[in-house]
Amino acid sequence: MNLVWYRNDLRVAAHSPLQAALSESSERSSGPRALAVYCLCQGQWDRHQVAPLRRWYVLESVRELGEALARRGIDLHVLEADTFAAVPEVLARFAQEHGVTHLYCNREYPLNEKQRDKAVAERLRGQGVCLQGFDDGVLVPPAALRTGKGTPYTVFGAYKKRWDVWMADHHPVVTPAPPESDHRGNFVGAAVVDRALKSLSVPEALTQQWQSGEEAAWQQLDQFVEQSLEGYRRQRDFPNIAGTSGLSAALSAGTVSVASCYRAASQAMADAGSRDGAACWIGELAWRDFYRQIMAQFPRVSRGQAFRPETDLLQWDQDDERFTAWCEGRTGYPLVDAAMRQLVATGWMHNRLRMVTAMFLSKHLWLDWRRGEAFFMEHLMDGDFAANNGGWQWSASAGTDAVPYFRVFNPVRQSQRFDAQGRFIARWVPELNGLDSKQIHEPWKQPLLAPDYPPPIVPHAGVRERVTTAFKAAKTQFDQAQSMGSAMENNMGNSKKEKA
Ligand SMILES: Cc1cc2nc3c(=O)[nH]c(=O)nc-3n(C[C@H](O)[C@H](O)[C@H](O)COP(=O)(O)OP(=O)(O)OC[C@H]3O[C@@H](n4cnc5c(N)ncnc54)[C@H](O)[C@@H]3O)c2cc1C
Structure with missing residues (x-):
C-alpha cells in the first residue's frame, strides 16, 4: 500500500x-x-x-x-x-x-x-x-544552487541571479488534481480534527476574516493575478492598499503550491501589461526560497542563533514594559502602533510594516529580536519559521543579507511615505482621528488633539548612534575572541608538537 x-x-x-x-x-x-x-x-x-x-x-x-x-x-x-x-x-x-x-x-x-x-x-x-x-515546498531545492566556491548563497542578489537561470531551465510542472472517483473514500480523521478545533479558543471575529483550504487559495490567486499583479511593484509598499496577494498563509500551509503561483505569474508575464508586476512578485517567491535554503543549510538559525555570530554578543535591554507597549500598539509612534494592532486583530501584517515594527523593536527599543520573532509567531496566521526568522534577522541586522546595522528606519518618515494620508493609521488608532493627514504622523506636536494617545516611548534622535556604537563594540569583542581562540589553538598545536 x-x-x-x-x-x-x-x-x-x-x-x-x-x-x-x-x-x-x-x-x-x-x-x-x-x-x-x-x-x-x-x-x-x-x-x-x-x-x-x-x-x-x-x-x-x-x-x-x-x-x-x-x-x-x-x-x-x-x-x-x-x-x-x-x-x-x-x-x-x-x-x-x-x-x-x-x-x-x-x-x-x-x-x-x-x-x-x-x-x-x-x-x-x-x-x-x-x-x-x-x-x-520550494521552486528551487535548497542545495541546488552553490556559489563558485561550492558554498551556499548568503547574499540574495547573487542567489537570485542563479535562481533565475535555474528557473529558466526548470520550468515547474503543475500537475492537476487527480480526477474524482466513483468509489468514495473516508475522511477517517474528521472526529480528531473536530475535537482539536473545539479545543481552540479563537474568536469568531478573527476566523470570519479568513477562508481556509485549497479552493479559497486558488480563488485568491486568480483574483490577485487578475486585479493586482500588474500594479504590484507600484502598490506593494502601501499598507492601506490591498496591493499584495495575501497568499502567505496559503503558501506556508501549502493549500496552494509555490509552483502554481509561479506559473500563474509567468503566464501573466506573457501579457506585456503585467510584466513588471509579475517579475517583482516572482522576486518575492525567490526570497521565500532563499530563506528556506538558509534554514536548510545553516541549522544554527533554527537553534535561535543569529546568522551573524558577532550580533549574539549584543547586550539587549530587558525592559518588559517597553516590550508590552510594542505588543499592544502603545509606543506613541502611530505607524508602529497601527501595525501591531492590525497584527493582533487580524493575524496578518503588511510586509512594509513587518520591517518597520521589527526594526523598531530591535533598534529603537533595543530589545532582543527573538522576543519579537516569537510574538509574531504567536499571532501570525502565516507564521512560517524560515520567512519569519529571516525577516527578523534581516530587520535586526543579525542575518544573511541583513540591512546594514547603521540603517535605521525613521518611523515618522516611513509613515509619511507609505501612509501619506494617514488612512491606515486612522483605521487602527482611533485615538488619532482628531488629527489631519499631516498631523497624524507626529501626534506629540498636537497633544491637545489626541489626549488619549501616549507620547513617543523613546526619541528617534540618537538611536542610530547608539546602535552603531553597540554593533561596532560587539564586532570588536567578537574579533578579539576569535583571534584569542586561534592564538590558543596555535599554542596548543605547538605544545603538542613539542611534546611529540
Ligand atoms: C519581520 C518579518 C517577519 C515575517 N514573517 C513572515 C512569516 O511568518 N510568514 C511569511 O510567509 N512571511 C513572513 N514575512 C515575509 C512577508 O512579510 C510576508 O510573506 C508578506 O507580507 C505576506 O503577504 P502577501 O502574501 O500578501 O505577500 P506578497 O507580497 O503577495 O508575496 C507573495 C509571497 O512571497 C513570499 N514572500 C514575500 N515576501 C517575503 C519575504 N520577505 N521573505 C520570505 N517570503 C516572502 C510569501 O510567501 C508571500 O505570500 C516576514 C517579513 C518580515 C520583515
Whole structure:
C-alpha cells in the first residue's frame, strides 16, 4: 500500500507525492489506490508557538483536504502524536497495521522537521518501507544552487541571479488534481480534527476574516493575478492598499503550491501589461526560497542563533514594559502602533510594516529580536519559521543579507511615505482621528488633539548612534575572541608538537 504523508502541503493539485503514490500504485496493483495521513502534533505547535489562528487555518484546511481526498477514493487518517518525537512510533504502527510498503512526502527544512524525518526514515526503513521525498515546498531545492566556491548563497542578489537561470531551465510542472472517483473514500480523521478545533479558543471575529483550504487559495490567486499583479511593484509598499496577494498563509500551509503561483505569474508575464508586476512578485517567491535554503543549510538559525555570530554578543535591554507597549500598539509612534494592532486583530501584517515594527523593536527599543520573532509567531496566521526568522534577522541586522546595522528606519518618515494620508493609521488608532493627514504622523506636536494617545516611548534622535556604537563594540569583542581562540589553538598545536 502506498501512503502519502501530508504536512504543510494541504492540497490535492500540484502535489508530487500524491501524484507519485497514485501512478506507482496503479503500476503495481489493481487494489486500493493509496492512503493518506496527517500527523497532528499539538504539543509541537505549543513548542513552536504556533498562533491559535494558524492552528484553526491548518485544521480547517485538513478538513477540506480530507473531503477532497475522499472524493478521489482516498482515505485521510489523522494521527495524533503530541510532539515530533512521537511521530516515528505513531507512523510505524500505522504503516504496519495498513501494510504500507511505500511512503511519499514533501521535504521540510527547519531543524526539528529534518530530525523528525530522519527518525521516521530510519524507523520505517527498518520495517521495509521505501521512502520517497519531493521538494514541492520550494521552486528551487535548497542545495541546488552553490556559489563558485561550492558554498551556499548568503547574499540574495547573487542567489537570485542563479535562481533565475535555474528557473529558466526548470520550468515547474503543475500537475492537476487527480480526477474524482466513483468509489468514495473516508475522511477517517474528521472526529480528531473536530475535537482539536473545539479545543481552540479563537474568536469568531478573527476566523470570519479568513477562508481556509485549497479552493479559497486558488480563488485568491486568480483574483490577485487578475486585479493586482500588474500594479504590484507600484502598490506593494502601501499598507492601506490591498496591493499584495495575501497568499502567505496559503503558501506556508501549502493549500496552494509555490509552483502554481509561479506559473500563474509567468503566464501573466506573457501579457506585456503585467510584466513588471509579475517579475517583482516572482522576486518575492525567490526570497521565500532563499530563506528556506538558509534554514536548510545553516541549522544554527533554527537553534535561535543569529546568522551573524558577532550580533549574539549584543547586550539587549530587558525592559518588559517597553516590550508590552510594542505588543499592544502603545509606543506613541502611530505607524508602529497601527501595525501591531492590525497584527493582533487580524493575524496578518503588511510586509512594509513587518520591517518597520521589527526594526523598531530591535533598534529603537533595543530589545532582543527573538522576543519579537516569537510574538509574531504567536499571532501570525502565516507564521512560517524560515520567512519569519529571516525577516527578523534581516530587520535586526543579525542575518544573511541583513540591512546594514547603521540603517535605521525613521518611523515618522516611513509613515509619511507609505501612509501619506494617514488612512491606515486612522483605521487602527482611533485615538488619532482628531488629527489631519499631516498631523497624524507626529501626534506629540498636537497633544491637545489626541489626549488619549501616549507620547513617543523613546526619541528617534540618537538611536542610530547608539546602535552603531553597540554593533561596532560587539564586532570588536567578537574579533578579539576569535583571534584569542586561534592564538590558543596555535599554542596548543605547538605544545603538542613539542611534546611529540
Ligand atoms: C519581520 C518579518 C517577519 C515575517 N514573517 C513572515 C512569516 O511568518 N510568514 C511569511 O510567509 N512571511 C513572513 N514575512 C515575509 C512577508 O512579510 C510576508 O510573506 C508578506 O507580507 C505576506 O503577504 P502577501 O502574501 O500578501 O505577500 P506578497 O507580497 O503577495 O508575496 C507573495 C509571497 O512571497 C513570499 N514572500 C514575500 N515576501 C517575503 C519575504 N520577505 N521573505 C520570505 N517570503 C516572502 C510569501 O510567501 C508571500 O505570500 C516576514 C517579513 C518580515 C520583515
